[in-house]
Amino acid sequence: MHVDAIVSPFTLDAGDIDEKLLIKRFSGKTIFFDGVFKGDYSLAIVNRHLAQALIALGTNLVCYTAEEDWQTDARLDAVPDIKRRMREDYPAGEQFDIHLRNTWPPATHDMVGKVNAYVGFAWEELEFPQYLVDRFNRDLDLVMVTANFVSDAFVQSGVTIPVEVIGNGCDHVSVPADPASRPSQEHQRKRILHVSSCFARKGIDVLVEAFLRSFRADEPVELVIKTFPNPDNILEAVLAEKRERLPGAPPITVINRYYDDDQLLALYRSAAMVVAPSRGEGFGLPLAEAMRLGIPVVTTNYSGQLDFCRPDTAWLVDCHMAASRAHVAGSFSLWAEPSLEHLGSQMRAVLHQPEEAEARCQQAQKLLAAHFTWSGVARRVLAALAKPAPVVVARPKQSWSIDLISSWQQQCGIATYSEHLYATPAFAGRLDHVFARRIMNDELPEAPGHKDAAAPRGLSRLWGYDLVSLKRLAGKLDQGRADVLWMQHHPGHFSTPDMELLAQVLPSTGHRARALTMHSVKEALRGGSLQWTKAFDTVFVHSSEDAGALSAAGHPNPVVIPHGILPEPTDAPALDPSSFTIGSFGFLMPHKNIDRLVLAFAEARSYEPRLRLKLLNCMVPNDESRAARTTVENLIDYLGLSDHVTARFDFIPEDELRRELVTCDLLAFLYGHSTETATGAARIAMSVNRPMLCSRSTVLRDMWPISHVVKSADVECIAEAFASLSQNSQLLHMRDADRRKTAQWYSYPRVAERHVIAIEQILGGNVDRRRVA
Numbered sequence: 001m002h003v004d005a006i007v008s009p010f011t012l013d014a015g016d017i018d019e020k021l022l023i024k025r026f027s028g029k030t031i032f033f034d035g036v037f038k039g040d041y042s043l044a045i046v047n048r049h050l051a052q053a054l055i056a057l058g059t060n061l062v063c064y065t066a067e068e069d070w071q072t073d074a075r076l077d078a079v080p081d082i083k084r085r086m087r088e089d090y091p092a093g094e095q096f097d098i099h100l101r102n103t104w105p106p107a108t109h110d111m112v113g114k115v116n117a118y119v120g121f122a123w124e125e126l127e128f129p130q131y132l133v134d135r136f137n138r139d140l141d142l143v144m145v146t147a148n149f150v151s152d153a154f155v156q157s158g159v160t161i162p163v164e165v166i167g168n169g170c171d172h173v174s175v176p177a178d179p180a181s182r183p184s185q186e187h188q189r190k191r192i193l194h195v196s197s198c199f200a201r202k203g204i205d206v207l208v209e210a211f212l213r214s215f216r217a218d219e220p221v222e223l224v225i226k227t228f229p230n231p232d233n234i235l236e237a238v239l240a241e242k243r244e245r246l247p248g249a250p251p252i253t254v255i256n257r258y259y260d261d262d263q264l265l266a267l268y269r270s271a272a273m274v275v276a277p278s279r280g281e282g283f284g285l286p287l288a289e290a291m292r293l294g295i296p297v298v299t300t301n302y303s304g305q306l307d308f309c310r311p312d313t314a315w316l317v318d319c320h321m322a323a324s325r326a327h328v329a330g331s332f333s334l335w336a337e338p339s340l341e342h343l344g345s346q347m348r349a350v351l352h353q354p355e356e357a358e359a360r361c362q363q364a365q366k367l368l369a370a371h372f373t374w375s376g377v378a379r380r381v382l383a384a385l386a387k388p389a390p391v392v393v394a395r396p397k398q399s400w401s402i403d404l405i406s407s408w409q410q411q412c413g414i415a416t417y418s419e420h421l422y423a424t425p426a427f428a429g430r431l432d433h434v435f436a437r438r439i440m441n442d443e444l445p446e447a448p449g450h451k452d453a454a455a456p457r458g459l460s461r462l463w464g465y466d467l468v469s470l471k472r473l474a475g476k477l478d479q480g481r482a483d484v485l486w487m488q489h490h491p492g493h494f495s496t497p498d499m500e501l502l503a504q505v506l507p508s509t510g511h512r513a514r515a516l517t518m519h520s521v522k523e524a525l526r527g528g529s530l531q532w533t534k535a536f537d538t539v540f541v542h543s544s545e546d547a548g549a550l551s552a553a554g555h556p557n558p559v560v561i562p563h564g565i566l567p568e569p570t571d572a573p574a575l576d577p578s579s580f581t582i583g584s585f586g587f588l589m590p591h592k593n594i595d596r597l598v599l600a601f602a603e604a605r606s607y608e609p610r611l612r613l614k615l616l617n618c619m620v621p622n623d624e625s626r627a628a629r630t631t632v633e634n635l636i637d638y639l640g641l642s643d644h645v646t647a648r649f650d651f652i653p654e655d656e657l658r659r660e661l662v663t664c665d666l667l668a669f670l671y672g673h674s675t676e677t678a679t680g681a682a683r684i685a686m687s688v689n690r691p692m693l694c695s696r697s698t699v700l701r702d703m704w705p706i707s708h709v710v711k712s713a714d715v716e717c718i719a720e721a722f723a724s725l726s727q728n729s730q731l732l733h734m735r736d737a738d739r740r741k742t743a744q745w746y747s748y749p750r751v752a753e754r755h756v757i758a759i760e761q762i763l764g765g766n767v768d769r770r771r772v773a
Contacts, residue, residue: 008371009148009307010165012380022382023058032091032113034064035102037082038073040258042285046120047102048075049172051082053378061085062096066103098385106132108139117142119381120166122282123150124201124303125324127333127544127560128157130745137161144384146283147304156559156757158750164384167307169374170288174265189222189250190351193271193295195264195286196278198227198235201326203277203300205238206338210277212242212249214344221351222251226267229256268293273350273357277317277343279335280326281305287314288372291364296350296357298343302336308372313364315346321551321558323544331702332560334544337552400763401432403480403511404456405463405473406488408436411618411651413587413680414488414519420564423454424752431456432482435473437493438464470498477502478509484759485511487536490519496528503535513537513762521546530555537762540755545698559758562702563680564748566687572662578610580726583664583690585616585657586681588625588632588649592617593670593695593713595631600718602639607723614664615647616657654684662688666725666732670713671697686743691732693721706739 033051036043054061064087070076076083091112099113102120121143136143137160144166145151151163196202211223227235274290275298284305287297299309301316319336350357407415422431434456463473506514516536530553533539538557541547547558584597594617601613619625629649636645667685682703685692692707694700710717725732
């Protein structure tokens with residue numbers, strides 16, 4: 001049974017755009033469009049066809065490209081309507097009614113419109129870099145993107161200007177008069193075709209492996225890969241790795257040279273299918289082009305192509321999320337990892353079900369003809385520009401509330417994190433009830449860092465570390481009155497059996513949405529299955545590695561939101577130039593390598609006697625931590641460092657801790673292997689605005705771009721870093737500007753807003769179960 005493929009995926013189409021009114025509205029307005037126009041680069045293809053469509057609508061369009069030798073480009077020669085509108089120089093001193101731009105990399109600082117907008121912008125990952133978020137929010141009035149996936153990524157990453165989805169056209173591809181006629185294939189083999197740059201993101205490694213696993217040498221199939229030379233092309237390495245297996249497989253042919261339009265059209269038409277197991281697409285133009293020609297498409301069930309690749313128009317491949325390794329990826333970015341097995345079975349399904357293939361191809365062509373034309377894209381561009389400019393006011397706060405499960409006001413990193421997160425303006429007044437951890441002897445610990453803004457309307461301390469208290473918590477959850485049940489989870493508080501018990505009762509509570517923040521997914525995995533996470537609508541994590549592990553374990557909606565960062569203290573004292581203090585803090589565990597830090601400090605002091613060491617590492621009540629403390633104290637005594645080292649192993653309230661850290665010249669995090677994937681201690685370091693020295697432990701991966709990073713955690717290497725940084729002020733402070741900017745990007749108010757966006761998306765899609773119960 002097929003769904004109606006004619007329904008538009010674009011909300012701009014919902015009101016049936018009145019083309020005549022749009023043209024009248026833009027009559028007399030000047031539109032400046034600059035970007036890539038030369039050659040066969042994908043941006044150039046999009047820009048040329050969009051410009052032609054805007055000209056056809058009668059707009060007063062002026063074009064510009066910064067590319068060299070565009071005047072002699074054959075593809076621009078083929079579109080004289082655009083070429084005669086091309087300016088030789090950039091109009092820096094002029095102003096247009098509208099400035100449209102589509103370039104890579106994005107630049108927004110020099111636009112010349114009364115209204116400035118990026119148009120046809122594609123992005124392939126869920127995390128849009130924060131430096132671009134800031135630029136877009138600062139300089140643009142509007143961004144028009146290629147797919148709903150891109151829009152979601154922008155909004156979730158913090159883009160606050162209007163984001164409209166305009167799609168791409170594919171009717172520039174000429175459909176043969178007799179589409180049933182196909183070129184004969186050599187040796188009558190069914191051709192599986194892949195066309196891409198063969199970046200790692202394109203999944204060519206997955207395709208080659210799935211092809212080798214799925215087809216025998218005697219089967220009448222072949223794989224043809226059309227690519228082009230580029231520095232990020234991984235195809236050669238992939239084939240080299242599988243060289244020994246190639247003789248026992250059907251033919252794999254690589255075309256690594258330029259094809260003109262006619263050659264590419266013939267190649268498409270020779271294919272039994274086009275396969276793109278991509279890990280992320282901003283749109284997927286080659287897939288739309290293939291579908292327009294009636295070629296079956298197999299692709300990943302993820303990202304931008306899903307606007308037109310649907311169960312009734314394509315063969316979708318199962319996938320799970322993983323940490324992105326794309327060359328443009330940030331520390332928190334995700335991409336999809338296609339299933340090898342399902343990719344193989346979907347390719348076979350196309351070959352073995354010709355009638356179904358024909359039916360899906362026809363549905364695809366109807367969809368593309370209805371909504372993926374360049375004239376349709378141009379109309380949506382004008383419709384987006386015609387929307388009234390938003391009034392710049394505070395975003396209206398939607399009335400929903402939270403029941404929170406958390407260690408609360410305790411000597412615990414999660415309690416501190418919860419306190420800061422829910423004290424932000426985005427969550428002000430939302431906490432209805434906190435189901436908190438019981439405290440030994442029922443005494444409430446001092447919590448000088450507690451923010452009144454985070455105070456809930458109700459508080460009960462129900463759960464501890466015994467089954468009775470856990471059942472007591474489970475029994476009380478259905479009495480919650482809030483819209484959202486939100487749990488701050490750590491496996492040290494709740495074991496796998498604990499969570500499996502709670503998961504049984506969650507469906508019966510009256511909450512409209514259930515959110516979970518997991519502070520250590522890998523540690524939770526060590527305790528067993530994560531099937532219980534499916535009882536929550538979304539799971540927030542602090543790293544892409546955690547999101548990947550959670551997705552691989554079966555949760556459909558992991559969301560990466562970085563750990564928040566507090567603002568820098570306003571009363572920081574001036575540093576004493578007669579000494580150079582190295583600080584370290586966090587819970588005292590063996591993988592923190594505090595013993596190596598002490599040894600390296602002792603060695604570095606022989607070169608720089610100004611060095612001082614301040615250790616603020618809280619011992620936790622277990623044997624490993626006690627042993628680490630004993631080792632550190634013995635080293636300080638044995639090396640005669642008592643006069644140069646301050647060491648505290650008690651829990652220091654956060655405000656006092658930050659007052660201590662701000663007196664340090666350098667903060668060191670020299671972690672070894674850990675099951676953690678993010679550390680709150682490093683975020684506190686960022687909040688006091690002091691240079692940092694980090695190891696190559698992956699738990700610190702998001703710190704690397706803004707820190708000094710040692711090549712290894714060897715004592716000699718660390719000592720050399722201490723000596724070099726203490727003696728070279730310019731070197732010490734070279735990362736300061738980047739670190740300060742990152743602290744702004746991931747401030748608690750900003751990450752809180754991102755949580756709110758994610759939860760409101762869930763609430764918008766969920767029925768109010770309390771009303772239908």
